[in-house]
Amino acid sequence: MHSEAVASRSAEHRDSRDPRDSRNGTPHLDAVSLAIIEQLQQDGRRPYAAIGKAVGLSEAAVRQRVQKLLDQGVMQIVAVTDPLTVGFRRQAMVGINVEGDVEAIADALTDMAEVEYVVMTAGSFDILAEIVCEDDDHLLDVINKRIRAQPGVRSTESFVYLKLKKQTYMWGTR
Amino acid sequence: MHSEAVASRSAEHRDSRDPRDSRNGTPHLDAVSLAIIEQLQQDGRRPYAAIGKAVGLSEAAVRQRVQKLLDQGVMQIVAVTDPLTVGFRRQAMVGINVEGDVEAIADALTDMAEVEYVVMTAGSFDILAEIVCEDDDHLLDVINKRIRAQPGVRSTESFVYLKLKKQTYMWGTR
DNA sequence: GCCGAAGCTGCGAAATCCGCAGGCTTCGAT
DNA sequence: ATCGAAGCCTGCGGATTTCGCAGCTTCGGC
Structure with missing residues (x-):
């Protein structure tokens, strides 16, 4: 019977028709976009033509897809550095326990420039926040005067x- | 006395003569390279000529500096994504206590593909590791079978x- | 059937990248 | 003091890439 072919076709249709995941607002990614992202995770400056050759698309198509991925906020192409070499000598992870509105505290942390990373968690901390500072004084100030306040x-x-010891950005490249 | 001037001169000389920091192997960065990094943190694909205009250098000079920064491993230009949109639905931070050689354990964690981030810390954990997994089963497997083993x-x-809530790559851009 | 949206291709013009030769300065050695 | 090596910058021409656009096809709605 041809039901298999039909199912395959309908799956393709869903992929191309609906760019959004039903659960949240995150856009849906097909295999080709994933492959493009993998290429750019290896080298953010790789030419569109080279990517196209790798994923089986024309240069223009890759360019349009990359632009859309950037516009949608699915990915960003940026330089990442080791903080130590750029002059930030003290870093810390801070576990925080909150009474009341956890998300409000998380939002407040998000607004602090020294806070690089904020995540709400299950477990013995409500929030984990990563702090990047220039020196001990700066770190102490952020933790005691700003966060605990x-x-x-x-x-x-x-x-x-x-x-x-390790810091990668290779999701999807494994 | 002139000891201060002498010290100042010798420091300058060390900066320009020796591209490496004495404490560890991390290369020294001058203000111009820092400015170049800032540009690329805003947009990893910004043309060299535009960067040159912003930092006061020729296109070729910017290109040479960027190439060196990449070769030295000071920075990398990559696409970064939200793990959720690329199909990794479970993430966790794991705090680990070790008896014996902490660095050996950290190295072992570094070799695991699912481990995105490994840092040795002071405090009630010896190591913090971030795990990126596809689902609960995968996460459980990594933590119980691989890490605790x-x-x-x-x-x-x-x-x-x-x-x-927040994840930036903007060190130096503040 | 017809129309609009989405996505891909091909192509020419403009912009960018790249390698290289040459100039300038610093530094150490003779 | 002079010389040579090294490091870094600039300028330039050719190769490559990026960019915008027109056209084609598919698919779903009316």
């Missing part, structure tokens, strides 16, 4: 970084 | 991500 912050625990 | 791992504590 937030109303609703019940307690914090700090983990000062001693040595960064 | 490492000899020397005394205990672990997991923080499953509920919501990622």
